[in-house]
Amino acid sequence: MCGSPALRPHGPAPLSLRRCGACRLVFVDPIPTPEEIAAREDAAFHGGVADHTEEMFEAYYRNYPDDPVVRGFRGVVHQLKETTGGGTLVDVGIGTGLLLHLGAEAGFRVLGCEISPDSARRATEEFGVEVLVGDFLDADLPAEIAAITMGDVLEHTHDPRRFLERAFEALRPGGVLYVAVPNHRSTTFLAADLLSRVPALAGLGSRVYVPNHYWYFSPDNLGQLLEQTGFRVELTRQEAPYLGRYAFSPPVRFGLTVLNALGRVTHLQARAEAYARKPLR
Numbered sequence: 001m002c003g004s005p006a007l008r009p010h011g012p013a014p015l016s017l018r019r020c021g022a023c024r025l026v027f028v029d030p031i032p033t034p035e036e037i038a039a040r041e042d043a044a045f046h047g048g049v050a051d052h053t054e055e056m057f058e059a060y061y062r063n064y065p066d067d068p069v070v071r072g073f074r075g076v077v078h079q080l081k082e083t084t085g086g087g088t089l090v091d092v093g094i095g096t097g098l099l100l101h102l103g104a105e106a107g108f109r110v111l112g113c114e115i116s117p118d119s120a121r122r123a124t125e126e127f128g129v130e131v132l133v134g135d136f137l138d139a140d141l142p143a144e145i146a147a148i149t150m151g152d153v154l155e156h157t158h159d160p161r162r163f164l165e166r167a168f169e170a171l172r173p174g175g176v177l178y179v180a181v182p183n184h185r186s187t188t189f190l191a192a193d194l195l196s197r198v199p200a201l202a203g204l205g206s207r208v209y210v211p212n213h214y215w216y217f218s219p220d221n222l223g224q225l226l227e228q229t230g231f232r233v234e235l236t237r238q239e240a241p242y243l244g245r246y247a248f249s250p251p252v253r254f255g256l257t258v259l260n261a262l263g264r265v266t267h268l269q270a271r272a273e274a275y276a277r278k279p280l281r
């Protein structure tokens, strides 16, 4: 992403990860083709990659609970309403469609863009939201978009830079992009990388490198990429992922809870978020 040729192997060998010596971005080498990625995302929606995905999605359809994830999405929508004044919000990679639903509740005109046809259909059935099916890079987007949201999307893409460039083009001047990614510069990944050096524990450590994540950003290199694309980063945040939704064994849950607590203290939390504005001129 930064153009440096200083690449080093990273983490357990079978994962085929590289780390940039200049910006410390970690990525899978080679990155799968866009076609392979589309097939994997559809499989993920059906629980082919992670068994808990289906259960989690079920919980967020109609009668979704008031839990930390919902409150987090409400916070994002509120922040975007405050900083853009409202208008059209496009959510890229809609998951369940919950963020679109909350955006509409907050007064945005909402539109989703989703690569998994089944995910799009479920969101439309459950929340009545409009969703374009296909790759964001080819989507027929409306003019004058006030806000674009990409929560847990960039790490799944073939080319994150092109996603950010497309978002920049599509936003109206003064519009705001929200991006959230797993934070590689976090206690969770630092612990996982340490564990992966111990042969007996390498399997546990490598579990944070999810099969359909290809890019592992830090707040710094994510910010650099946004600024290179033309955005002005106005606000960055870190947060601990909500563990309540996932099926972990008790020791793994305990370990992750401790790492989350350490992350809060050290400001090395497992999720990184940025709000970035397209300048007026």
Ligand SMILES: [Zn+2]
Pocket (backbone or CB within 6 Å): 001, 002, 003, 004, 020, 021, 022, 023, 024, 025
């Ligand atoms: Zn780099």
